[in-house]
Amino acid sequence: MKFGILINEGPYQHQAPDSAYQFTKAALEKGHEIFRVFFYHDGVNNATRLAVPPQDDRNITTQWQALAKEYNLDLVVCIAAAQRRGLLDENEAKRNSKDADNIAEGFRISGLGQLIEAGIQSDRLVVFGD
Template identity: 70%
Template structure:
């Protein structure tokens, strides 16, 4: 099965990013495909390399970058939501790219299921 993923919440203020990451890992481990992960609204905060969690906390941004590197997952950040939050190409973490809402629509069309995490 091919999944498209939509994340609407930031990495540390809501469980959505952790749940989405765990869902993606489990799906890939079971042989499913992740077409694209689209970060929207506060979810774009998952993409900034400026995040510095404490040493004893998980690094959600780094997890996403590693997932993209190891599995070729397309991590797309909504341009309008990113710019509103001061996120530009210069401060994107590895594996992320900025694009428009058309990428979300395309993922919804190409995927068997579009799964949303966060409000």
């Protein structure tokens, strides 16, 4: 089965990102395909490279990065939600006259069309968070 994953909640404030990660990992290990993981609303905060959780806590950003690298996942961050929350890639930082970017490696910023495509191309779109 081919899944699209939608994450609407940020790390460390809601169980949704952890549940989405565990679901995605389990699905891949069982041989299913993940068409795309789309981060929307506060879920875009999963893609920041500047979060520094305590050493005895999990780092959800690096977990997503490792899973994406292992399985060649497409991790897409909604551009509008990201900009509202101060999450920028290099191009968006330049375009908006900001002096730095903060998106983690392995994530990319794009529009809602990527979410629509994931819903169309996948057998199921699984939503985590409100």
